Amino acid sequence: MPKVLKASAFGQDEPTLKQALAALQRGPIRFRRNNVIACEGDDADYIFLVVSGVVRSCKAFKNGGRSVVAFYLPGDLVGWADQKCTLSIEAATDAMVLFIKRAGLMSIAAHETRVANFLLAIATNELQRAQDYAVLMTRSAKCRVITFLTDLSKRLGKKNYIELPMSHQDIADHLGLTIETLSRTITQLQRSELIARASLRKLTVRNALALSQLTK
Amino acid sequence: MPKVLKASAFGQDEPTLKQALAALQRGPIRFRRNNVIACEGDDADYIFLVVSGVVRSCKAFKNGGRSVVAFYLPGDLVGWADQKCTLSIEAATDAMVLFIKRAGLMSIAAHETRVANFLLAIATNELQRAQDYAVLMTRSAKCRVITFLTDLSKRLGKKNYIELPMSHQDIADHLGLTIETLSRTITQLQRSELIARASLRKLTVRNALALSQLTK
DNA sequence: CGGCAATTTGAAGGCAGTCAATTAAAGTGG
DNA sequence: CCACTTTAATTGACTGCCTTCAAATTGCCG
Numbered sequence: 001m002p003k004v005l006k007a008s009a010f011g012q013d014e015p016t017l018k019q020a021l022a023a024l025q026r027g028p029i030r031f032r033r034n035n036v037i038a039c040e041g042d043d044a045d046y047i048f049l050v051v052s053g054v055v056r057s058c059k060a061f062k063n064g065g066r067s068v069v070a071f072y073l074p075g076d077l078v079g080w081a082d083q084k085c086t087l088s089i090e091a092a093t094d095a096m097v098l099f100i101k102r103a104g105l106m107s108i109a110a111h112e113t114r115v116a117n118f119l120l121a122i123a124t125n126e127l128q129r130a131q132d133y134a135v136l137m138t139r140s141a142k143c144r145v146i147t148f149l150t151d152l153s154k155r156l157g158k159k160n161y162i163e164l165p166m167s168h169q170d171i172a173d174h175l176g177l178t179i180e181t182l183s184r185t186i187t188q189l190q191r192s193e194l195i196a197r198a199s200l201r202k203l204t205v206r207n208a209l210a211l212s213q214l215t216k
Numbered sequence: 217m218p219k220v221l222k223a224s225a226f227g228q229d230e231p232t233l234k235q236a237l238a239a240l241q242r243g244p245i246r247f248r249r250n251n252v253i254a255c256e257g258d259d260a261d262y263i264f265l266v267v268s269g270v271v272r273s274c275k276a277f278k279n280g281g282r283s284v285v286a287f288y289l290p291g292d293l294v295g296w297a298d299q300k301c302t303l304s305i306e307a308a309t310d311a312m313v314l315f316i317k318r319a320g321l322m323s324i325a326a327h328e329t330r331v332a333n334f335l336l337a338i339a340t341n342e343l344q345r346a347q348d349y350a351v352l353m354t355r356s357a358k359c360r361v362i363t364f365l366t367d368l369s370k371r372l373g374k375k376n377y378i379e380l381p382m383s384h385q386d387i388a389d390h391l392g393l394t395i396e397t398l399s400r401t402i403t404q405l406q407r408s409e410l411i412a413r414a415s416l417r418k419l420t421v422r423n424a425l426a427l428s429q430l431t432k
Numbered sequence: 433c434g435g436c437a438a439t440t441t442g443a444a445g446g447c448a449g450t451c452a453a454t455t456a457a458a459g460t461g462g
Numbered sequence: 463c464c465a466c467t468t469t470a471a472t473t474g475a476c477t478g479c480c481t482t483c484a485a486a487t488t489g490c491c492g
Contacts, residue, residue, distance in 0.1 A: 069347050069350060070347075086347075087347070110329055113325070113328070113332050116325070116332035116333055116336055117325060120335055120336045120339055127297045130347050130350055131346050134285060134349050135275050137350055137353035137392065138283050140479080167439095168439065169438080176353065177480080177481090179440090180439090180441085181481075184480095187440075200440095356448095383470070383471095384470075395470085397447090397449070398471095399471060399473080400473080403472075416456080
């Protein structure tokens with residue numbers, strides 16, 4: 001993610017704007033794993049900035065299933081898309097979340113182009129991710145898992161090393177797979193010596209090139 | 217789609233702004249079905265306003281397959297997401313398309329909050345659609361087809377009547393299905409008397425309620 | 433160390449894909 | 463307007479990937 005999208009984009013140079021933005025904030029508030037931050041159907045009064053931990057946005061189905069649309073890491077803004085809260089926002093791990101009043105942010109954006117363009121950059125960035133994600137959902141289980149692991153590795157910033165912060169169930173629901181298929185796919189990658197595992201949630205990429213070939 | 221997102225949002229009341237925007241435009245240019253408007257990998261110098269016909273954005277896979285990420289109807293803006301043109305933009309039917317210089321639009325947005333917020337509304341709207349689409353891709357073939365037909369019906373504005381403007385192949389690639397599965401699914405809906413067909417591409421919804429139940 | 437939750441593994445079944453052939457529709461030239 | 467060609471869509475038989483259901487194993491936390 002470009003630096004401009006990080007929360008620190010509005011710097012020390014503009015106390016007035018900084019104050020105005022600060023006035024919109026509440027928190028950070030702490031959530032324990034699986035706690036709901038905003039409920040599907042709620043009024044979308046706030047958007048959320050992840051301070052620590054991992055947050056997921058989910059859509060629940062009538063039949064009991066669910067889809068995890070996205071994971072958000074520290075520095076990411078959540079809840080932008082759902083102006084009517086079409087998704088529930090939940091803590092995927094223990095997490096600290098800053099609340100930002102949507103209406104206030106919008107009214108600042110209405111006369112501050114820099115804020116408007118900042119939000120535009122965020123929305124565009126999320127749109128790009130959502131489209132990539134949608135395309136990924138049309139591909140094979142192996143391709144989905146590899147892409148997810150590779151992307152997560154990049155986002156977490158440790159090259160060739162991934163410590164999965166969320167459960168296999170969350171990942172499976174994100175990839176449109178069952179936990180069984182996810183587990184089997186990871187085992188298969190391990191047996192092919194493309195990845196290795198220190199423990200269940202600690203993975204090492206052994207052959208990044210070969211992995212990337214498999215996503216094509 | 218909210219009225220504010222339509223291209224006519226900047227009205228007669230502001231000749232200067234209107235002129236500035238007009239100066240960014242080229243066209244409308246005519247494209248025949250299957251012609252490429254912008255190629256995957258191109259610099260994204262323009263964004264596009266569909267004037268008539270249907271436009272699709274596609275991602276091609278190395279193995280020869282492709283995914284149709286979205287269809288765009290008259291009044292829709294295309295090519296917003298791909299700042300680096302990660303998708304190709306093509307005419308799904310004969311179409312007229314207006315070209316708008318991206319850089320110029322962005323520089324206007326940098327000091328015109330109304331333009332910035334207009335773009336923000338478009339991006340947010342597209343983000344919502346992309347997320348809904350991604351979730352849809354995790355569901356069954358029947359659910360995907362029903363949702364697609366229902367949504368298209370709404371977008372085309374003829375209640376309970378759909379004249380498919382694009383080929384089954386395009387629809388199948390959009391839904392992550394094969395044309396065979398798409399065909400079988402439609403036939404099945406027809407046999408269940410949920411829809412009827414005047415001809416291959418002319419459909420009538422016979423039981424909207426029952427259809428909507430099946431998407432849950 | 434015990435108990436619960438998370439993950440893995442196995443066996444069987446179903447949904448969607450593949451391959452192939454037929455039918456329907458649309459375009460072309462006489 | 464009709465015969466012909468080409469493209470698009472349908473249908474059938476079979477395969478395979480992923481799911482489902484069930485049981486065993488691992489890991490975590492008190």
